[in-house]
Amino acid sequence: MFTNLDTRLMLRAIQLAKRGCFTTAPNPNVGCVIANGDKILGEGFHYRAGEPHAEVFALKQAGARAKGATAYVTLEPCSHYGRTPPCAEALIKSGVSRVICAMVDPNPLVAGRGVEMLQKAGVDVQVGLLKEEAQAINKAFIKQMKTKMPYVELKLASSLDGKTALANGESKWITGPYARADVQRHRAQAGAILSTSATVIADDPSLNVRWSELGTQIQDEYPQADVRQPIRVIIDSQNRLTPAYQLFHLPGETILVRAEIGNEDWPDSVSQWIIPTRENSQQLDLTLLMRKLAENGINHIWVEAGAGLAGGLLEAQLVDCLILYQAPKLMGADSRSLMNLSPLTAMDQVIDLNITDIRMVDCDVKITATVKRC
Amino acid sequence: MFTNLDTRLMLRAIQLAKRGCFTTAPNPNVGCVIANGDKILGEGFHYRAGEPHAEVFALKQAGARAKGATAYVTLEPCSHYGRTPPCAEALIKSGVSRVICAMVDPNPLVAGRGVEMLQKAGVDVQVGLLKEEAQAINKAFIKQMKTKMPYVELKLASSLDGKTALANGESKWITGPYARADVQRHRAQAGAILSTSATVIADDPSLNVRWSELGTQIQDEYPQADVRQPIRVIIDSQNRLTPAYQLFHLPGETILVRAEIGNEDWPDSVSQWIIPTRENSQQLDLTLLMRKLAENGINHIWVEAGAGLAGGLLEAQLVDCLILYQAPKLMGADSRSLMNLSPLTAMDQVIDLNITDIRMVDCDVKITATVKRC
Numbered sequence: 001m002f003t004n005l006d007t008r009l010m011l012r013a014i015q016l017a018k019r020g021c022f023t024t025a026p027n028p029n030v031g032c033v034i035a036n037g038d039k040i041l042g043e044g045f046h047y048r049a050g051e052p053h054a055e056v057f058a059l060k061q062a063g064a065r066a067k068g069a070t071a072y073v074t075l076e077p078c079s080h081y082g083r084t085p086p087c088a089e090a091l092i093k094s095g096v097s098r099v100i101c102a103m104v105d106p107n108p109l110v111a112g113r114g115v116e117m118l119q120k121a122g123v124d125v126q127v128g129l130l131k132e133e134a135q136a137i138n139k140a141f142i143k144q145m146k147t148k149m150p151y152v153e154l155k156l157a158s159s160l161d162g163k164t165a166l167a168n169g170e171s172k173w174i175t176g177p178y179a180r181a182d183v184q185r186h187r188a189q190a191g192a193i194l195s196t197s198a199t200v201i202a203d204d205p206s207l208n209v210r211w212s213e214l215g216t217q218i219q220d221e222y223p224q225a226d227v228r229q230p231i232r233v234i235i236d237s238q239n240r241l242t243p244a245y246q247l248f249h250l251p252g253e254t255i256l257v258r259a260e261i262g263n264e265d266w267p268d269s270v271s272q273w274i275i276p277t278r279e280n281s282q283q284l285d286l287t288l289l290m291r292k293l294a295e296n297g298i299n300h301i302w303v304e305a306g307a308g309l310a311g312g313l314l315e316a317q318l319v320d321c322l323i324l325y326q327a328p329k330l331m332g333a334d335s336r337s338l339m340n341l342s343p344l345t346a347m348d349q350v351i352d353l354n355i356t357d358i359r360m361v362d363c364d365v366k367i368t369a370t371v372k373r374c
Numbered sequence: 375m376f377t378n379l380d381t382r383l384m385l386r387a388i389q390l391a392k393r394g395c396f397t398t399a400p401n402p403n404v405g406c407v408i409a410n411g412d413k414i415l416g417e418g419f420h421y422r423a424g425e426p427h428a429e430v431f432a433l434k435q436a437g438a439r440a441k442g443a444t445a446y447v448t449l450e451p452c453s454h455y456g457r458t459p460p461c462a463e464a465l466i467k468s469g470v471s472r473v474i475c476a477m478v479d480p481n482p483l484v485a486g487r488g489v490e491m492l493q494k495a496g497v498d499v500q501v502g503l504l505k506e507e508a509q510a511i512n513k514a515f516i517k518q519m520k521t522k523m524p525y526v527e528l529k530l531a532s533s534l535d536g537k538t539a540l541a542n543g544e545s546k547w548i549t550g551p552y553a554r555a556d557v558q559r560h561r562a563q564a565g566a567i568l569s570t571s572a573t574v575i576a577d578d579p580s581l582n583v584r585w586s587e588l589g590t591q592i593q594d595e596y597p598q599a600d601v602r603q604p605i606r607v608i609i610d611s612q613n614r615l616t617p618a619y620q621l622f623h624l625p626g627e628t629i630l631v632r633a634e635i636g637n638e639d640w641p642d643s644v645s646q647w648i649i650p651t652r653e654n655s656q657q658l659d660l661t662l663l664m665r666k667l668a669e670n671g672i673n674h675i676w677v678e679a680g681a682g683l684a685g686g687l688l689e690a691q692l693v694d695c696l697i698l699y700q701a702p703k704l705m706g707a708d709s710r711s712l713m714n715l716s717p718l719t720a721m722d723q724v725i726d727l728n729i730t731d732i733r734m735v736d737c738d739v740k741i742t743a744t745v746k747r748c
Contacts, residue, residue, distance in 0.1 A: 162536020332715025341706025
């Protein structure tokens with residue numbers, strides 16, 4: 001059904017799609033290649049919400065040569081009039097005779113409509129080439145579309161023996177500069193960075209994307225002027241924060257998540273959200289918070305916080321992916337542990353993970369794992 | 375100086391040497407190839423102390439064809455009359471015209487004597503081809519020869535958050551069966567397995583090599599009848615152990631390390647060693663113990679113990695290599711930590727490691743690291 005050439009051209013479309021990974025949120029990453037046989041006539045990718053879709057760029061480049069050609073698209077072309085006219089219509093008008101999509105639209109309300117529109121116009125449509133690869137670049141978008149919940153990545157950093165700070169709290173720079181640059185690249189892809197007042201009070205962090213730390217490879221394709229700051233979401237259940245901390249004055253928005261509104265004098269970029277605490281608990285209802293973030297168009301949450309929020313999110317089964325940096329150090333049992341969980345009494349109560357990747361980031365280990373659902 | 379062919383044949387000699395890794399202790403692993411150009415005339419490796427050296431096997435296979443050939447040996451041929459006549463002499467008698475050694479003998483008292491003997495007889499000798507690779511297969515032998523101390527590998531197993539057991543002590547099977555089989559392969563290469571009475575009392579472990587768990591690849595080259603049991607060395611500073619535990623009745627020797635002799639009725643395979651405690655401490659002097667083990671021909675110690683001995687060995691700077699298996703689990707701050715260290719008050723007091731290898735062993739992570747010396 002699909003030839004090797006088809007696969008090669010769809011891979012190219014996926015590569016193109018990835019070039020939008022820092023800018024498209026909350027939109028999906030999409031790439032498109034228009035080709036006649038092995039001759040590429042046009043290429044495009046979606047760069048930013050409100051700007052043209054991948055197909056538009058590729059068709060414009062191909063021009064009249066698109067007639068009779070094949071379009072390779074990483075996501076089913078849209079069929080609705082949004083901020084831009086539907087891409088399915090543009091493909092029909094261009095005269096392409098064949099459209100290959102890696103996957104259908106994950107939104108159950110519109111899935112298949114773009115394919116249908118193309119087929120009705122007599123275009124030969126095939127779906128499913130490199131589907132898993134295409135899903136991998138839009139994990140957060142797909143999850144939000146299917147479940148109305150955001151995709152949550154929990155970042156952790158510890159010594160090899162699972163410690164984050166000495167007993168006296170000293171902790172700065174456990175991992176090395178390359179791991180910290182890697183964190184910058186993850187932050188830059190997220191819709192929001194989630195942290196807590198405890199972290200803000202302890203470290204007065206920036207919790208922003210610093211273009212200068214992204215590395216030249218990314219900088220080459222992502223101009224400093226385009227830097228998108230993920231929304232900072234800070235859980236402050238006891239209203240401990242004041243406008244004195246630096247993050248409230250950096251570019252980008254901040255959402256303070258509280259149990260009740262505080263009357264501090266916040267900059268315009270700061271808003272307060274009220275999220276109730278869970279029954280018989282001082283902890284805010286994290287599931288409610290996540291649902292509200294998804295409702296507000298935030299698909300992808302990058303969590304940087306301490307042992308308390310990490311454990312709370314895991315116990316509430318809200319974490320999709322765990323990214324653990326381990327420094328080549330041993331800090332001993334007296335040091336502070338990575339993860340607070342409710343006391344366990346049997347080994348079958350531990351949190352089980354699937355490790356999906358291990359690699360060195362300079363001298364540190366980086367482990368990526370998904371959480372097994374009960 | 376060395377050709378690509380030389381390198382290829384020395385690599386072959388190193389591969390051969392490795393085939394003795396389960397059996398030669400306390401002797402080094404040595405491999406030998408006799409070749410004329412690219413034609414291999416004889417191959418051999420040292421299999422077991424008291425049995426012929428690698429060169430003897432290779433020369434026997436080559437026979438009269440050795441005349442004028444080149445011998446590739448991973449270690450400088452011996453020059454002394456031990457349990458076997460010196461290999462340098464055998465090489466001279468065979469008529470080989472050239473001998474390439476990867477490294478000289480690490481024993482400073484005899485280093486260079488084999489080379490000298492060969493050169494005096496008119497043989498062309500070259501040293502240093504693939505030296506690092508040759509050193510890597512005899513790390514323990516080399517360390518013991520140079521420092522009179524054993525090479526110590528510390529095995530640890532934990533969850534990803536550095537925990538070894540629940541607060542209530544439950545811990546069995548944190549890592550999976552493939553990691554446990556990997557431990558068997560490490561045990562099988564060691565001269566001794568070091569553990570403590572606490573571990574024996576908690577788990578009643580076997581601390582032996584179980585041929586059935588070594589895997590078919592190793593079993594094919596290592597017959598069950600030849601299985602060598604590393605000496606079990608159990609630190610029992612308060613004489614808490616009795617002959618009731620199973621390990622005292624399994625094949626192989628056991629050394630009980632105590633502060634004073636106990637008068638329990640031990641099987642013949644069990645001996646007691648007295649090692650004094652350190653000044654102002656209840657802990658046995660681990661450095662003394664290690665020195666005594668090396669004096670007794672034990673080059674390579676594989677440590678399987680709890681957080682106390684692990685920390686004690688690291689703090690005494692006795693660990694060369696740390697092998698950490700991490701299961702894809704999170705167990706929480708209340709669970710037991712991997713490593714007891716004296717309380718630290720500044721980050722520059724942590725133990726720094728160099729990670730030399732990371733890999734997956736089925737679902738578990740295996741991290742190999744060396745310890746940075748202060």
